[in-house]
Structure formats: C-alpha cells, structure tokens
Amino acid sequence: MSEINVIGLGYIGLPTALMLASHGVSVLGTDCNKEIIDKLLSENITFEEEGLSELFKDAILNGIKFSTEYIATDTYILAVPTPYDKFSKKIDPDYVINAIRSVIKVCYKGATIIIESTISPGTIDKYIRPIIEESGFIIGEDINLVHAPERIIPGNMIHELKYNSRTIGADSKKIGEKVKDLYSTFCQGEIVITDIRTAEMTKVVENTYRDINIAFANELAKICRSDNMNVYEIIKIANMHPRVNILQPGPGVGGHCISVDPWFLVGDYPGLANIILSARKINDSMPRFVLERIRDIMKENGINDLTRIGLYGLTYKENVDDVRESPTLQLIEAMEKHLAPPLKSYDPYVKRNIVKNQYHDFKKFLNDIDLVVIMVSHNEIKKNMDNLIGKIILDTKNICDLDGTYKL
Numbered sequence: 440m441s442e443i444n445v446i447g448l449g450y451i452g453l454p455t456a457l458m459l460a461s462h463g464v465s466v467l468g469t470d471c472n473k474e475i476i477d478k479l480l481s482e483n484i485t486f487e488e489e490g491l492s493e494l495f496k497d498a499i500l501n502g503i504k505f506s507t508e509y510i511a512t513d514t515y516i517l518a519v520p521t522p523y524d525k526f527s528k529k530i531d532p533d534y535v536i537n538a539i540r541s542v543i544k545v546c547y548k549g550a551t552i553i554i555e556s557t558i559s560p561g562t563i564d565k566y567i568r569p570i571i572e573e574s575g576f577i578i579g580e581d582i583n584l585v586h587a588p589e590r591i592i593p594g595n596m597i598h599e600l601k602y603n604s605r606t607i608g609a610d611s612k613k614i615g616e617k618v619k620d621l622y623s624t625f626c627q628g629e630i631v632i633t634d635i636r637t638a639e640m641t642k643v644v645e646n647t648y649r650d651i652n653i654a655f656a657n658e659l660a661k662i663c664r665s666d667n668m669n670v671y672e673i674i675k676i677a678n679m680h681p682r683v684n685i686l687q688p689g690p691g692v693g694g695h696c697i698s699v700d701p702w703f704l705v706g707d708y709p710g711l712a713n714i715i716l717s718a719r720k721i722n723d724s725m726p727r728f729v730l731e732r733i734r735d736i737m738k739e740n741g742i743n744d745l746t747r748i749g750l751y752g753l754t755y756k757e758n759v760d761d762v763r764e765s766p767t768l769q770l771i772e773a774m775e776k777h778l779a780p781p782l783k784s785y786d787p788y789v790k791r792n793i794v795k796n797q798y799h800d801f802k803k804f805l806n807d808i809d810l811v812v813i814m815v816s817h818n819e820i821k822k823n824m825d826n827l828i829g830k831i832i833l834d835t836k837n838i839c840d841l842d843g844t845y846k847l
C-alpha cells in the first residue's frame with residue numbers, strides 16, 4: 440500500500456496515524472506545530488490516553504515519520520480542528536481550507552484526500568470543492584475527495600479506533616471501497632459507504648443526539664433540585680424501563696465535540712434547530728447552576744470566604760488531560776466576570792499551569808479549603824475519596840458516598 444500522510448497530529452490525527460503505522464501502513468505524520476513534531480521526533484507522546492504510548496512504540500518500530508512540511512504522498516488524511524464562530528454559530532472552516540490548500544500545492548494527480556475533521560453538512564460542497572477546482576484539478580479524475588468522520592471517544596480512543604463502525608462518504612462507490620480497504624487495515628467494526636453530504640450530517644447528528652440527551656438529564660437535575668427530589672434515584676429507576684436510557688446530569692458539557700458540533704446545525708438552520716438550541720443553552724447553563732449550588736451550600740454552612748472553596752477536577756471529563764471547554768474553566772470564567780477571586784483548583788491529570796490558584800500538591804489543596812466541589816469523575820478521584828472526610832463536599836458527578844455530601 441502507498442504512503443499515507445496524516446495531517447494534524449492532535450487528539451484524532453495522532454492515534455489514527457499511530458494505528459495505521461502499527462498495522463503495517465507506511466505513514467508520514469504532518470503538523471505545522473514544530474513543538475509537537477519535535478516532541479514526537481524525540482519519541483515522546485503529546486497527550487495522555489490509555490494505550491497511546493504502546494501504540495507509539497509499535498508505530499516507531501514500523502518506521503512512522505514526522506514532518507512540519509507538507510510532503511507529497513498518494514493519500515492524505517486531514518484531522519485538523521474545526522471550531523465554530525462564537526457569534527454566527529457557523530463552522531469556521533479555515534483550518535480545513537488551509538490544510539487543503541497546502542496539500543494541493545504538493546500533491547500529484549491521482550491523490551486521495553480524506554477529511555476526518557468534523558464539518559457541518561455542506562462544507563465540502565461550499566468550501567472545499569471550489570478550492571480544488573480553482574487550482575485546476577478535476578475532482579473524481581485528478582483528485583478523489585472523501586469524508587470519513589472520526590467517532591472515537593477520548594478516554595477509550597484506541598479501543599474505539601479498532602472496534603467502532605465507521606462512515607465513509609465518497610463521490611463514487613469505487614473510491615469509497617478503496618478508502619474502506621485502508622481503514623480495514625486496523626478497523627474491525629462495520630464500515631459503511633455513503634455519499635459525502637450524508638457522512639457530514641451523520642457525524643454532527645450523532646454528537647447532537649448526545650448533547651440533547653445530556654441536556655434532558657441536566658434539566659431533570661434542575662427540576663428535581665427545585666422540588667427536593669433525588670434525580671439520580673429517579674434516573675436509575677426510569678432506566679429500568681426497557682425503552683428508557685437517560686444519561687447522567689453533570690456540571691456542564693465540555694470538550695471540543697459535543698459542545699461545538701450542535702452549533703453547526705443551529706447556525707445553518709436557524710428557526711428549525713429548536714430542540715438543539717435549547718439543549719445547548721441548558722448544557723451551557725450548568726456551570727452557573729453549580730455556582731448557585733455553591734452559594735446555597737456556603738450560606739447553609741456559614742462559609743463567607745470564597746478562597747476556602749476548591750474545585751476538584753479541571754478537565755472536560757474523566758480520565759483525560761484535555762481541558763478544552765471544560766465546565767470547571769467555564770465556572771472559573773463566570774466567577775471572574777463577577778470580579779471574584781479565582782477559585783482554588785486541583786486536577787491529578789493536569790500537570791501544567793492553566794489557571795490562577797491551581798494546585799499541584801493535593802494535600803496542600805485540601806489544607807487550604809473547607810468546601811470541595813467534585814467536578815470530574817477521574818478514577819484517581821474516585822479512589823481517593825476518603826481523603827475528603829471532614830470537608831464539606833459538593834459532588835456534581837454523583838461519585839461520592841460520604842455522609843452529608845451535597846449533590847447537584
């Protein structure tokens with residue numbers, strides 16, 4: 440098989456490149472960030488993920504290469520970020536567009552470009568095809584364009600890369616089959632071939648579905664709090680019904696996927712995407728709801744000093760080191776807007792300094808606070824629950840059984 444150039448070595452691109460390489464595919468990993476490439480060239484992984492180090496070792500043994508320059512290969516996989524514009528709520532396709540432009544500069548006729556980044560439905564038609572055509576290439580003859588959105592969940596990426604089913608959107612069955620062969624080198628899940636627009640929409644729909652379901656759980660938490668009912672007990676019992684499966688309430692929805700992708704639909708279909716918009720608003724309101732809970736608990740316990748509160752967990756979810764759009768950061772930001780002193784925080788997964796008043800010594804963190812707010816259900820936090828005995832605890836993730844623990 441020919442060489443594959445994986446462009447964008449972040450949370451999706453890196454595991455994908457390593458997985459391909461460790462399954463015997465010749466892989467070149469490209470990233471414009473020199474720091475990332477230098478780290479990988481010195482044989483260090485760039486983020487924490489179960490099984491990633493082992494995969495990296497296999498990929499190195501199999502000769503994976505890294506570069507900051509775009510180099511010509513037969514097939515390109517683009518896994519660059521796709522943020523959304525905070526005002527228009529529409530996709531910001533600049534990273535994808537720039538990556539496509541850079542590929543076009545170096546690629547030969549016959550190349551296949553696979554876009555793995557999540558994009559809103561219609562992005563390929565609207566932005567990508569015109570760029571390729573303007574450069575003189577004929578799509579389908581000179582260049583094959585494919586959308587193969589990733590589906591892996593941080594925290595279980597390596598397992599899901601292998602076993603999840605995948606979608607391949609292509610202009611023709613032939614090219615879809617060719618790309619299916621490539622992913623079949625490591626993917627044991629079913630690989631469905633469809634058209635590009637369907638693949639674009641399906642991916643966004645999957646994440647929107649989850650966002651709406653989390654919003655339902657969060658709304659229930661608010662309703663139950665307002666009338667003194669136990670939301671967890673209610674969800675547990677309701678879920679015993681064979682056709683009910685409610686998700687878990689929490690301090691908010693973070694990460695770069697679920698908190699972003701539904702906005703693509705809101706931005707592109709205003710007036711039609713109504714449940715989707717409400718769900719986004721409910722999930723975005725949760726860090727403020729946690730703040731209200733903190734305020735009530737402080738009042739109940741006669742705590743006046745905000746500096747005696749500590750947020751336990753900074754990442755957007757459990758067992759990852761990714762803090763993008765994390766509810767804890769949203770909460771800290773909301774406090775800053777009220778000109779309050781930054782709350783103390785600690786996360787066993789976050790070694791670098793990302794916020795003011797962040798601790799790296801857990802004992803010191805505990806010594807300096809009276810009220811601890813559990814924000815993330817890291818295994819490490821669950822294991823060390825007894826350390827919290829004697830503190831006032833607000834548990835937003837329902838993982839603490841200690842007597843007197845406050846819940847959402």
Ligand code: SAJ
Pocket residue numbers: 557589590591592593645646649653686687688689690691692693694695696697698755756757
């Ligand atoms: N969360 C809750 N309650 C729940 C489940 C999640 O509050 O019951 C919160 C989490 O704490 C987190 C946020 O939602 O803050 C998102 O976490 P997640 O675990 O639901 O999802 P992500 O963002 O890590 O990954 C999602 C996945 N999509 C779906 O499950 C439909 C993953 O498969 C995608 O590949 C990924 O988005 C992506 O890259 O698009």
